[in-house]
Amino acid sequence: MNIGEVAKAAGLPVKTIRYYEEIGLVRPTRSENGYRVFAEADLHKLNFLGRSRALGFSIGDCRALLALYEDETRSSSEVREIAERHLANIEGKIADLQSLRDTLAHLVASCAGDARPDCPILDNLSGD
Amino acid sequence: MNIGEVAKAAGLPVKTIRYYEEIGLVRPTRSENGYRVFAEADLHKLNFLGRSRALGFSIGDCRALLALYEDETRSSSEVREIAERHLANIEGKIADLQSLRDTLAHLVASCAGDARPDCPILDNLSGD
DNA sequence: CCTTGACCTTCCAGTTACTGGAACCTTTAT
DNA sequence: ATAAAGGTTCCAGTAACTGGAAGGTCAAGG
Structure with missing residues (x-):
């Protein structure tokens, strides 16, 4: 081929x-x-x-x-070890992302998103 | 400084x-x-x-x-748009990772992880 | 005065796993 | 004869830094 x-x-x-x-x-x-x-x-x-x-x-x-x-x-344990490490890694990433998501979701919810300049998102990023 | x-x-x-x-x-x-x-x-x-x-x-x-x-x-809407896009992005990533995690968790659970060579993880990767 | 160590500078290379593109060759079909 | 489709190599770029080399600057101590 x-x-x-x-x-x-x-x-x-x-x-x-x-x-x-x-x-x-x-x-x-x-x-x-x-x-x-x-x-x-x-x-x-x-x-x-x-x-x-x-x-x-x-x-x-x-x-x-x-x-x-x-x-x-x-031995299947060698394979399993690799997969387990990868799985743990992914679970760590999920946890990190979920925490980010929660923070972001709060910020987005708190922002009017209209024509005015006041923005809690920027307030947060700039250190409140 | x-x-x-x-x-x-x-x-x-x-x-x-x-x-x-x-x-x-x-x-x-x-x-x-x-x-x-x-x-x-x-x-x-x-x-x-x-x-x-x-x-x-x-x-x-x-x-x-x-x-x-x-x-x-x-306008705060400009800020909010960026944050919303990012949030959606993160949620997509979380969903992807969760799906990976589920698959991997099943595979890991199905593998004896002992000294024998039989391994459902490899079986799966090689196309069953 | 000299040295030592902590800072600072620039520049180059490497990271991950490809992806795009240029320049060019081969095969197949019209 | 030629054009399209497929193949080849090589170089550069992606994201956001990070490490390291070679070298200049500054404050403190002997």
Whole structure:
């Protein structure tokens, strides 16, 4: 398969796949004309990467997950650890954002949002 | 005030303040030796920026908010619009992260996390 | 007077994970 | 013959800083 075909099949942009090759996540061969040639295994890897990224795993995590996936002697605890760390991370982000949201919601609610210049939002930002 | 002093007062890293000058958010004068000199108004601005950034506003939004803050003829609706857009943005992010979290939590819960290689997390990533 | 240490300066590179674009080559269809 | 569609490489840009190198300035101590 050429890159366009594999991109469509994996649901990833062509550019992204080239980038993944550049950082060593996939290693397509090359045909005589210099075009990348992807095997089924490469497509499988790209699907794996697409799903991992969609779950928010960093490229580093994806690399580790892929290595574990290909390591028959892995222990599931290694995988789980990565996922747990990521989960904790996400929960932290959610908490941060919720706190931001609450603050912002209060500020927005307190602001008339009309033609007058008085604005509790600006008052708050400027230190009350 | 020199940059170190104002940094401490505003609770921002020195590097950040230099960066803010570079992108035109503050315009300290210079003393004869080339050192930046910050007035009270600059400190006030930096505090404003610090609070805005802490609420998650982008630099672009911060610039707009600062301009509105300094514009006596503003209407509070302009401020409120920026805040509302930001709030909606954050709510979108929260929803995305919550969905990720739910998926991840299920996956983590389904994985034994022991010495064996069987792993529902990897199964899921590889397309079941 | 000299040195030491704390500040200050500028400039360059790196971070994350791509994305856009230019310049150019290959293949396929008309 | 040519034009469209697809491929190639390489460079630059994104957001908002952050780290580090090389070097100037200033106040205090011996």
